Amino acid sequence: MFLDIATIFVKAGNGGDGVVSFHTEKYVAQGGPDGGDGGNGGDIIFIVDKSASTLIDFKFAKHFRAENGENGGAKNCKGKSGKDLYIKVPKGTVIKEKKTGNVLADMFYDDSQFLLQKGGLGGKGNARFATAQRKAPRFSQKGEKTQEVELTLELKTIADVGLVGFPNVGKSTILSVVSSARPKIANYHFTTLTPNLGVVKYYDKDFVVADIPGLIEGASEGAGLGHNFLRHIERVRLIVHVVDISGIEGRDPYEDYLTINNELESYSAKLASLPQIVVANKCDLLEDDGAIEAFEKKLGSKVIRISAIANSGTKEMLDRISKDLDELPQIEPMEVVAFDENRNDSTSYVITVDEDGVYEVHGGLINMLIRNVVLDDYESFRYFQKTLKDRGVIKALYNNGCKEGDTVRIGDIEFDFVD
Numbered sequence: 001m002f003l004d005i006a007t008i009f010v011k012a013g014n015g016g017d018g019v020v021s022f023h024t025e026k027y028v029a030q031g032g033p034d035g036g037d038g039g040n041g042g043d044i045i046f047i048v049d050k051s052a053s054t055l056i057d058f059k060f061a062k063h064f065r066a067e068n069g070e071n072g073g074a075k076n077c078k079g080k081s082g083k084d085l086y087i088k089v090p091k092g093t094v095i096k097e098k099k100t101g102n103v104l105a106d107m108f109y110d111d112s113q114f115l116l117q118k119g120g121l122g123g124k125g126n127a128r129f130a131t132a133q134r135k136a137p138r139f140s141q142k143g144e145k146t147q148e149v150e151l152t153l154e155l156k157t158i159a160d161v162g163l164v165g166f167p168n169v170g171k172s173t174i175l176s177v178v179s180s181a182r183p184k185i186a187n188y189h190f191t192t193l194t195p196n197l198g199v200v201k202y203y204d205k206d207f208v209v210a211d212i213p214g215l216i217e218g219a220s221e222g223a224g225l226g227h228n229f230l231r232h233i234e235r236v237r238l239i240v241h242v243v244d245i246s247g248i249e250g251r252d253p254y255e256d257y258l259t260i261n262n263e264l265e266s267y268s269a270k271l272a273s274l275p276q277i278v279v280a281n282k283c284d285l286l287e288d289d290g291a292i293e294a295f296e297k298k299l300g301s302k303v304i305r306i307s308a309i310a311n312s313g314t315k316e317m318l319d320r321i322s323k324d325l326d327e328l329p330q331i332e333p334m335e336v337v338a339f340d341e342n343r344n345d346s347t348s349y350v351i352t353v354d355e356d357g358v359y360e361v362h363g364g365l366i367n368m369l370i371r372n373v374v375l376d377d378y379e380s381f382r383y384f385q386k387t388l389k390d391r392g393v394i395k396a397l398y399n400n401g402c403k404e405g406d407t408v409r410i411g412d413i414e415f416d417f418v419d
């Protein structure tokens with residue numbers, strides 16, 4: 001089965017918590033702090049699987065989580081880091097953030113690697129907070145929590161040349177005679193159901209040709225096999241537009257030609273603007289040149305005449321393709337936008353009121369406070385209160401209508417508002 005678009009959920013590992021512990025040993029009273037740091041969470045990394053050509057693996061497996069870091073231990077034991085998670089995708093997979101539609105990565109090369117999300121940092125153990133003034137800190141830092149990210153994976157074939165045309169015009173036959181690919185060929189429409197790729201070795205050059213399912217009128221709106229497969233020729237450098245010149249199916253080659261171009265145009269301006277070579281196939285079925293000349297006249301230019309089945313004219317076709325490719329720019333990976341989770345934000349906050357009238361404060365400032373404050377520690381709690389006041393959170397609550405005695409929730413903590 002073939003699948004070229006998938007939605008998945010990924011989440012790097014959380015950082016492990018730092019712990020509070022004090023050295024204990026026989027005959028040693030009041031040992032110093034020895035709570036270790038938490039380990040870092042595992043990262044989410046995408047890599048290319050060269051042997052894969054579909055996203056089918058993502059049809060059922062949709063949730064990917066890297067391992068969490070372990071909590072620290074006594075005796076300055078650092079928690080174990082979580083293992084990174086490598087997600088394998090076929091070459092040509094474009095990774096987008098679902099929420100924004102931003103392209104985050106294009107797995108364009110055989111060795112493309114993309115670090116999407118770093119694991120959460122481990123929290124510091126209490127041993128790290130010891131100072132000359134504070135010999136016995138009774139607090140530690142929590143591990144950083146990561147957020148799940150929803151992604152769209154889209155497979156966009158990477159090829160130099162795309163074969164397009166009506167069903168049954170001989171596209172797969174052409175691919176089979178110019179490359180070592182062995183696509184299915186048969187005398188009915190929609191033989192090809194998924195894109196086929198073939199590498200053409202022509203003298204000292206190599207180029208990749210993509211054969212896609214046949215297009216019909218309305219393909220760009222979903223008729224036939226729909227426009228889904230046009231995604232696979234969006235990044236070719238050259239289109240080889242194949243027409244059945246024999247008219248054996250009762251259609252006019254020039255009408256076919258116009259219809260296909262119309263579909264390309266309705267799909268995207270980019271596809272419509274790609275350079276095209278027009279190839280007239282099934283010339284073996286013609287009794288004379290009348291049909292070709294009529295076609296060329298309407299087109300206003302010469303076409304390449306071939307018979308794929310007899311493998312004649314294909315050398316001229318490859319000559320022309322190879323010459324045109326020499327002059328065309330290389331395909332480039334898509335432009336990407338850096339993935340911004342806003343994880344370094346430690347200042348912003350928003351206030352919401354839930355249906356029970358509880359005021360909730362969320363945001364980067366709050367995440368930072370939750371990580372750093374252990375509330376059963378008096379010093380820490382004072383710091384928490386002072387930060388809320390200094391950063392204007394108390395005032396903002398007041399301005400949002402919060403009155404004395406109302407409940408305020410910040411992370412796991414609930415308290416009564418005191419003006």
Ligand SMILES: Nc1nc2c(ncn2[C@@H]2O[C@H](COP(=O)(O)OP(=O)(O)OP(=O)(O)O)[C@@H](O)[C@H]2O)c(=O)[nH]1
Binds near residue numbers: 188190192214308310
């Ligand atoms: N006479 C003749 N028949 C051909 C030629 N090329 C292909 N055919 C036949 O046309 C039929 C369709 O060929 P395919 O290569 O499967 O056509 P396609 O364009 O890939 O078709 P779809 O995958 O359905 O879009 C097959 O029966 C081929 O044998 C040719 O040059 N001459």
Ligand SMILES: [Mg+2]
Binds near residue numbers: 213
């Ligand atoms: Mg085919």
